[in-house]
Amino acid sequence: MKLLTNSALFRQSCYINGLWVDSAKKIAVTNPVDQTVLGNIPSLNITQVDEAIEQAHLAMAGWQQQTAKSRAIILRRWFELIEANVDDLGRLMTLEQGKPLHEAKGEIRYAASFIEWFAEEGKRVYGETIPQTVGSNRLSTIKQPIGVCSAITPWNFPAAMITRKAAPALAAGCSIIIKPATETPFTALALAQLADEAGIPAGIFNVITGDSTLLGERLTKHALISKFSFTGSTQVGRILSEQCASTIKKTSLELGGNAPFIVFADADMDKAVNSAVQAKFRNGGQTCVCVNRFYIHDAIFDEFQTKFTAEVAKLKVGNGLDVETDIGPMITSKAIDSMNKLLVDALSKGARRIMLGNEIEEHDHFINPKVLVDVDDSMDIVHEEIFGPIATLIRFKDENEVIQRANNTIYGLAAYFFTQDVNRVYRVAEKLQSGMVGINTGMISNEVAPFGGVKQSGLGKEGSHYGIDDYLSVKYLCLDLG
Numbered sequence: 085m086k087l088l089t090n091s092a093l094f095r096q097s098c099y100i101n102g103l104w105v106d107s108a109k110k111i112a113v114t115n116p117v118d119q120t121v122l123g124n125i126p127s128l129n130i131t132q133v134d135e136a137i138e139q140a141h142l143a144m145a146g147w148q149q150q151t152a153k154s155r156a157i158i159l160r161r162w163f164e165l166i167e168a169n170v171d172d173l174g175r176l177m178t179l180e181q182g183k184p185l186h187e188a189k190g191e192i193r194y195a196a197s198f199i200e201w202f203a204e205e206g207k208r209v210y211g212e213t214i215p216q217t218v219g220s221n222r223l224s225t226i227k228q229p230i231g232v233c234s235a236i237t238p239w240n241f242p243a244a245m246i247t248r249k250a251a252p253a254l255a256a257g258c259s260i261i262i263k264p265a266t267e268t269p270f271t272a273l274a275l276a277q278l279a280d281e282a283g284i285p286a287g288i289f290n291v292i293t294g295d296s297t298l299l300g301e302r303l304t305k306h307a308l309i310s311k312f313s314f315t316g317s318t319q320v321g322r323i324l325s326e327q328c329a330s331t332i333k334k335t336s337l338e339l340g341g342n343a344p345f346i347v348f349a350d351a352d353m354d355k356a357v358n359s360a361v362q363a364k365f366r367n368g369g370q371t372c373v374c375v376n377r378f379y380i381h382d383a384i385f386d387e388f389q390t391k392f393t394a395e396v397a398k399l400k401v402g403n404g405l406d407v408e409t410d411i412g413p414m415i416t417s418k419a420i421d422s423m424n425k426l427l428v429d430a431l432s433k434g435a436r437r438i439m440l441g442n443e444i445e446e447h448d449h450f451i452n453p454k455v456l457v458d459v460d461d462s463m464d465i466v467h468e469e470i471f472g473p474i475a476t477l478i479r480f481k482d483e484n485e486v487i488q489r490a491n492n493t494i495y496g497l498a499a500y501f502f503t504q505d506v507n508r509v510y511r512v513a514e515k516l517q518s519g520m521v522g523i524n525t526g527m528i529s530n531e532v533a534p535f536g537g538v539k540q541s542g543l544g545k546e547g548s549h550y551g552i553d554d555y556l557s558v559k560y561l562c563l564d565l566g
């Protein structure tokens with residue numbers, strides 16, 4: 085690949101048990117900018133997948149015997165190699181995913197931060213002693229790696245969704261098999277190349293590609309896998325969770341969202357507007373914590389609308405490799421179709437689109453950011469995840485009313501609100517049915533804080549000191565001295 089300085093990062097084979105594995109059947113991967121083929125990846129068959137799982141199982145025995153400190157030293161090397169290759173990894177991500185280069189590099193650093201964090205957290209996997217109920221007993225717990233892990237990850241964060249799962253798994257002493265999204269496998273394979281260079285032993289970190297349904301079945305149903313982690317849509321999460329039930333796997337699910345962003349009348353307007361633009365249009369609106377619904381207090385609605393649309397009008401749509409680009413191409417035409425369905429439904433029910441004045445002619449995967457007003461709760465766009473650059477502005481008058489409307493969804497991932505009233509901060513934050521709440525900010529994700537949803541947005545927490553728990557099992561020891 086011409087655009088990379090380190091051509092070893094461009095891998096078109098799977099990484100299994102420390103080897104680069106191919107298959108006769110291939111899948112072409114395209115650049116969302118112009119649909120040109122970037123390269124091909126293997127479409128593995130079931131036998132190859134089962135072998136990968138068996139080898140990961142065998143490899144784990146040695147890895148879990150190492151001390152947490154020695155695993156941390158290896159993981160630290162992986163972190164440093166990713167940091168050192170941030171330019172190439174960022175370009176590779178932009179090529180296959182479309183996001184602006186500065187965002188892609190930001191994601192690589194974010195992805196690396198999970199490895200740094202969990203390398204350290206692995207050293208703090210403490211058991212405990214428990215006061216006994218019978219005099220001669222001594223009670224304690226130890227924590228052990230849960231076993232072979234599998235993960236299926238999405239295209240919107242091709243690096244971070246992998247390291248957020250793989251780093252705690254590896255730090256805990258587990259092995260992991262990752263199936264990245266078929267749209268964005270090259271970032272995942274580049275991470276595997278660096279894992280290899282870092283000295284992660286064969287079989288501990290594996291990347292497989294192929295038919296999603298076929299591979300998904302093996303990764304959720306194989307008896308040698310103890311833990312399954314998924315980031316993606318609620319719809320697919322339900323299927324995979326059902327598949328995991330047959331072998332009672334521990335599951336972590338990071339699923340869809342429908343984030344409300346509430347601006348109260350006493351908010352710092354400029355801060356709210358700037359945060360609104362960031363929280364809505366990052367990655368072209370294609371993130372699960374992106375705002376789906378803006379609830380703006382009636383008294384400040386017009387001012388917010390004017391300032392917000394003025395900022396949105398400045399956003400430039402284009403190729404993510406151009407430094408001026410704010411919004412790259414959407415990932416697939418299918419994604420655009422489902423967004424357009426929501427748009428048509430909203431417009432047919434009375435929503436109005438504010439024209440920004442700098443619209444490009446929409447073509448291929450390039451679409452304009454859009455701002456809708458006169459939006460109400462009868463429209464599908466209020467209830468379904470938009471996953472694209474459409475902002476819906478909705479009026480509200482009363483705090484209780486807006487909390488009730490914000491919570492009126494099957495989702496509960498992120499929520500945001502803006503106010504300067506400290507009493508309201510706690511009142512509203514406690515009542516929002518959401519795993520994460522941004523208060524006077526639209527940027528909440530980092531490696532030290534727990535990421536995860538409630539309701540049908542998922543199960544479990546990633547990142548933070550909680551993030552390693554899912555990869556450990558607690559064993560209770562009862563010793564009788566008598």
Ligand code: ADP
Nearest residue numbers: 236237238264265266296297300315316317320
């Ligand atoms: P998104 O809308 O973000 O693409 P999906 O849930 O469709 O979310 O996809 C997330 C990941 O799940 C991707 O890696 C995709 O290939 C995979 N996937 C989609 N459908 C299935 C399925 N039926 N079984 C296993 N994996 C699937």
